[in-house]
Amino acid sequence: MSPNESALVTRWESFVQKTQQRFDETLTESTQLLIEQLQDTDYDYQTVFRTWSAVKNQIFQLIDTIDNAWNHKVEPLLKKEGDAWYTVRLSVGDIENNLHQRLEVHDLYIQGKLSELQYQHLLPNVNKDYNCTQCGAIVRINPKIFRAQYITCNACNTTNTIDLETNYVHLVHQLESIAAYQNLELFKTMQSALAELQAERPPAPEHLWNAYQTAYENYQNAKLESLQTLRTLSEEEVQTKREKFQNELNEFINIQKHNKYGEN
Numbered sequence: 001m002s003p004n005e006s007a008l009v010t011r012w013e014s015f016v017q018k019t020q021q022r023f024d025e026t027l028t029e030s031t032q033l034l035i036e037q038l039q040d041t042d043y044d045y046q047t048v049f050r051t052w053s054a055v056k057n058q059i060f061q062l063i064d065t066i067d068n069a070w071n072h073k074v075e076p077l078l079k080k081e082g083d084a085w086y087t088v089r090l091s092v093g094d095i096e097n098n099l100h101q102r103l104e105v106h107d108l109y110i111q112g113k114l115s116e117l118q119y120q121h122l123l124p125n126v127n128k129d130y131n132c133t134q135c136g137a138i139v140r141i142n143p144k145i146f147r148a149q150y151i152t153c154n155a156c157n158t159t160n161t162i163d164l165e166t167n168y169v170h171l172v173h174q175l176e177s178i179a180a181y182q183n184l185e186l187f188k189t190m191q192s193a194l195a196e197l198q199a200e201r202p203p204a205p206e207h208l209w210n211a212y213q214t215a216y217e218n219y220q221n222a223k224l225e226s227l228q229t230l231r232t233l234s235e236e237e238v239q240t241k242r243e244k245f246q247n248e249l250n251e252f253i254n255i256q257k258h259n260k261y262g263e264n
Helices: 003-040 045-081 084-126 166-181 184-199 206-230 235-256
Strands: 149-152 159-162
Touching: 003 045, 003 084, 045 084, 084 166, 084 184, 166 184, 166 206, 184 206, 206 235
Parallel strands: none
Antiparallel strands: 149 159
C-alpha cells in the first residue's frame, strides 16, 4: 500500500470510527430522553413513539453517510492511487450491516421498554377492587383481558359491566412489543444465525439453515409464552399464532433456500 493510499485509509477509518461513536451516543442519549418524555407526558406512548420514529430516521441517515462517503469520495480517490480500495470496500457492507442490526435490536428494546413502562403505570388503575352496583360487594376483573368485562357478583349474582381505562384497552396492541423486549437475547441469537446464513455464498451449508430454524423457533415460542403471561389467549388464538410464525418461516426457507414462491 502506497503512502497516499495509507493516508486515505487512515482518514476513512477515522471517519467510520467517529460515525460509529455518534451512533452509540445517539442510542444512549435518545433512550434516556424517551423514557423521560414518557413520564413527562403522563405515559402517552403514541407521542413518544413519534419522537422515536424521528430519531430513528436520523440514525438511518447517519448510517447512510458511510455508504455515501465511500461511494462518492473515498473509493474514487483510492482507485487513483492503487488497488487498496478493493480490500477496504469489502468491509463497508459489513460495517453498515452491523449498524443496521444493532438498530433493529435497539428498536425492539425501545418499543418494548416504553410499552412495559406504560403497562406497569396503567395496571394498578384497573387491577383493583370494584364495587358491585347492586350490593356494594367487592368484585375483581381479569387484568389479562383488555376490554370491558362482565363480572357476576358472588354476593348477589348481579352482573356488573366494568369498562376499563381507554389507554389500558389500547395497550393490547403493544403487548407483542413487550414480549419481544422480554426475549431480546433470543432475538439476537436468531439475528446472528440469519446473518451467518446470509453471509454464505448459496447454497449455504445445511447446518446453518438448521441453526437459523432452531433460533427462529426458540425466539417465537418464547415470545408467545411471554405474551400469554400478559394476555389471556384461547387455545385457538395460540394455535393461530404458532401457525403464522411457522408459515412465515416456511415461506422464507422456500424463497431463500429452494427459490420457490407461494409455498409452505
